[in-house]
Amino acid sequence: MLDPKLLRTEIEKTADQLARRGYTLNRALISTLEERRKDLQIHTQQLQNERNTHSKTIGRAKATGQNIQPLMDEVAGLGEQLKQTETELETLQAQLLAIQLDIPNIPHTTTPNGTNEADNQEIRRWGEPRQFPFPPRDHVDLGAEGGLDFEAAAKITGSRFTVIHGQLARMHRALIQFMLDLHTQEHGYREVYVPYLVNTDSLQGTGQLPKFEADLFKLSGEFNYHLIPTAEVPVTNLVRDRILDAECLPLRHVCHTPCFRSEAGSYGKDVRGMIRQHQFEKVELVQIVRPEESYKALEALTRHAETVLQRLELPYRVVALCTGDLGFAAAKTYDLEVWLPTQKKYREISSCSNFEDFQARRMRARWRNSTTGKPELVHTLNGSGLAVGRTLVAIMENYQDEHGHIQVPEALKPYLGGLEFIVPDGR
């Protein structure tokens, strides 16, 4: 959520900034509602004041045994009038809030202009894509011996789920351990375990609700819970409705969870394989920082995610998302894209974002600024470190040999009992 003051005092400037990302702010409507809100609030508070004053007078009169009937007559009707304006104000405020919850974040000045993916800006590349002396096979092909079983998943559940067997499943698990160990032991993150089902307050806090309900899986029945689309939701909401001491900042959490996304199937994109699934594992980095440090933190967090790819020796590039490709809550985002030889393309494997105070305002997540003594909004960031399923795909495709065996990356060997190769045959 944007600072409501921006909509009151700098609406034109705010509208211009939002226009950069292709969002049209309904200035006329907001200004009209805002004006009415102001009048109504002043009026309501006047009436409340009147009521309070009269009630105190009645209290005093009663205590001294005076006849209170004339006083009672005076306030007759006030209650009705007050109730009416209060209700009206409430409705109006709810309307304004609904509008505010639907407005995306303002892009940071360093976020490049653009309308879609094609306008994203490459920042740097790492690693050389390997030259294959044979035509490389994609992961579906490599897993066809039984390591990856999409048919079984479709039978058990439906499309866009995966069953992973044998050594491939083991490597999938090993990747999670490897990532968690790296971030906790070398990058200063604290591991956390969280619920995979969350309430609507949490989803509103990080920005999935109310606008993106359709992207989520929701429980039917008596619990009004959603499955998490990312660990970002439970982990960031750890600080919801809190005022943190200055000394606890920055908070750095790393968390492995499954992620559930219903939007995945709707694009007709990446229908083959396990690139785009309704369920996947992810190791997520979340930071809660002081506002002045958030852009430094974004660079550091991005490097932390990159380190995973470097240790696994997977070629990748970093792109800065343009304003048109930016997520709803983000002010600036770096995507990490890993090289997939069979697609001859870099494909997204991590997304690292600074949300500034956008999520913090929705969550009422604050810290006590020791110089002002006042509670102020924190800045929140997160990034994948990394998406595990896609990492497995990248390893399969980049590390395959002509027999369809997968060489185990050096960094992963300790997690696989020193194994050199795995054969994705499901055994």
Place this chain on the structure above:
RNA sequence: GGAGAGAUGGCCGAGCGGUCGAAGGCGCAGCACUGGAAAUGCUGUUUAGGGGUGACUCUAACGAGGGUUCGAAUCCCUCUCUCUCCGCCA
């Protein structure tokens, strides 16, 4: 699932329907005292929103939401969470 108890400020803990944003204590901050400190004393110490250039002022909040009332922390209803006991369970 059954039975019961509870939820008040950073923490503990009072609170008869009226002057209660809330006693008292602890903690914290400032000042005094001191060579310095401890102890002691005094003062201050929630959050959000509105109005005002500002001093300031108004409104709201005692788990959440509704209700009764001129007036609710206090009475009534619903819900959530916590604790105890029983049952069940990985």
